[in-house]
Amino acid sequence: MGAAKEALTRCWLQAVRTARLIIGVPDYDTYVEHMRLRHPERPVMSYAEFFDERMRARYRGGGGRCC
Template sequence: MSAATATPFDVVRRIGRFVSGVTGADRYERYVEHLRRVHPERPVPARADFWRAHYAEQERNPGTRCC
């Protein structure tokens, strides 16, 4: 489907996916896909548990963030 034939709903959905990817909002979904593909024996954490662990890791290793 080209941009010329996309419905307004399709355009909004594509923009939403782009923004989610840029902001990292889709990080949990990508992690779940990775677990199911590479580590199917591991349990999938709840969304809240994933984000709690993610933010705790950021606090331990701030990397290149400014604050």
């Protein structure tokens, strides 16, 4: 029963991530993982800073990927 619950949890989390991407809500966890793997020398923004920066980039025509 534990393995089934873990699989269901993984599916649910992936569905939530997909839904957020579809409606344009940025994924903070993916950002943190990216920064720690690709840019360990740079500070990681807080969730509030990240969300604000992503919304500014989205609605002002700026932004994009860093790499």
